[in-house]
Amino acid sequence: MTVTEAVHTRAHIDLAERARQVLPGGATHASRSYDPRIYVARSSGSRKWLIDGTELIDYTMGHGALLLGHAHPAIVTAVQEQVARGTHYGAAHPLEVEWAELITALVPSADKVRFTASGTEAVMLALRVARAATGRDRILKLQEHFHGWSDAVSPFLDRDGRTRTPAGVPAALGLLTTVVRTDDPADLEAALAGGDVAAVIMEASGAHYGQLPLDPSFIAAARAASTATGTVLIFDEVVTGFRVAPGGMQSVLGITPDISVLGKVMAGGLPSGAVAGRGALLELLATTIAHPGTFNANPLSAVAGIATLRLVADGAPQRTADAYATSLAAEWTGALAAAGIPGTIRRLSSILHIFLGEPSAQARIANAMRAEGVDILNTSAFCSSVHTIADLEQSVAAFARAIVVASSPT
Ligand SMILES: Cc1ncc(COP(=O)(O)O)c(C=O)c1O
The missing domain is CATH 3.40.640.10 (Type I PLP-dependent aspartate aminotransferase-like (Major domain))
Structure with missing residues (x-):
């Protein structure tokens, strides 16, 4: 099931409705209050799974806390x-x-x-x-x-x-x-x-x-x-x-x-x-x-x-995460150029920041990425020491599609 299908299942809709009854705005953090809301049931390594089992590549990484990935x-x-x-x-x-x-x-x-x-x-x-x-x-x-x-x-x-x-x-x-x-x-x-x-x-x-x-x-x-x-x-x-x-x-x-x-x-x-x-x-x-x-x-x-x-302590996980982020930044930059969409990717160590030229595209990119099975934190991607080549390939393909969707007039 895709993320878009998953968030429209009865179970997801019911959970969002229960959340609205007991949590202000149905959320527990300003950065997690986007719609459609996703509900995560478990996580491991570079991935997390929604309540119906749909899998995402994760770049929120515990709001940056999980340099070594989920459930190390x-x-x-x-x-x-x-x-x-x-x-x-x-x-x-x-x-x-x-x-x-x-x-x-x-x-x-x-x-x-x-x-x-x-x-x-x-x-x-x-x-x-x-x-x-x-x-x-x-x-x-x-x-x-x-x-x-x-x-x-x-x-x-x-x-x-x-x-x-x-x-x-x-x-x-x-x-x-x-x-x-x-x-x-x-x-x-x-x-x-x-x-x-x-x-x-x-x-x-x-x-x-x-x-x-x-x-x-x-x-x-x-x-x-x-x-x-x-x-x-x-x-x-x-x-x-x-x-x-x-x-x-x-x-x-x-x-x-x-x-x-x-x-x-x-x-x-x-x-x-x-x-x-x-x-x-x-x-x-x-x-x-x-x-x-x-x-x-x-x-x-x-x-x-x-x-x-x-x-x-020896800096090895940081070097691995930085190398991954460097590759991802290069690929995402290439995807922007190939699509002719104005924007840049800024990197600090293992953290990437997405800047799309159009403010509306910038506002939509996180939802567009989630729809493609890749979760980012607002407009930033936290890489870890356990992201893989498979993650890289999927994340590049997802980004190439997401920037087009985010940049399309609604
Ligand atoms: C630079 C910076 N300082 C302080 C905080 C606050 O930390 P906490 O969310 O653990 O209260 C954050 C949270 O993201 C942060 O990014």
Whole structure:
């Protein structure tokens, strides 16, 4: 059965109707609220299967968390063994120590680590540490850069360059968050010059894991200006950490932040986040900042994280995923040219970003790809170390058809 047929079966329609009764918009995540909705029953390696058994090639890869693919045997075994030994001890345990040791060994900024339950929480904690360390209230973020959904990082610039906050976030919080554009480091330097900013937070890959690349000279300027003004420099490596290299984007750039925010790959597909930074900053969590959190360093996430970090520490899975993504980018670029459809494919390591020239085509590409049996995350494709030549061939054929469908007038 094709995906288009599968989403019109009675079982799928009934599930979507039940979802609408109990879930707002029938969904649990802004990026999963497209229609027609797909319902996944299981996943393995590079593939996932809908409730009726229809198979898709997956490039959402757990929103980027699954560098090693779905249900990697080492992670499955580690989690199965741990679940029987207990999922929450309400006490310190050896796994959190080993997990933190692996992170400090790999991530340049990481002298010490504090675990959280998600990337969003880790961002909140990093900002709290920076504010406590500096005694300053304001933070600075870059336009379009995404750091989860907490209030402090949600302000943005409107078309007229005014700071706005989204629905549900008080406008007053916009006064504490300065948003700067990324075309000229002088703007950032000027915003820091007063010495009243606690932290600069950025995706060192550029916004949305490399969709809008950031000039390395901008990042170097941010590092220098932060140091000169006593501002804490935070790299949000929730997506890039362990994926673009064992040491993350900071090791690729050769620029070390004061604090890194981690998530996704660090826990092998289970929920977690972490703040990993300079010892003097993180030690504030032992003295002046109380940080609870029921699921911090929970044993299940810990064993999945340990299994993953051991496997990715030498960089081999990243190289495999990067090579696959390089081939896929070349093929998809060729397909655009062959079809005469304006667009480009941008690649950051194992992540591809699709840009179609026509806004309507760009808006339709994910649905068109799903209809062809290939699931992408909005307009991005996360490749893994387990995607195969068969996946590549099918994904190229699917893309060639999907771009025509997405570009056709409705
Ligand atoms: C760069 C970045 N930071 C932070 C987050 C938030 O992480 P989480 O979804 O685990 O709360 C995300 C999530 O996609 C992200 O892409």
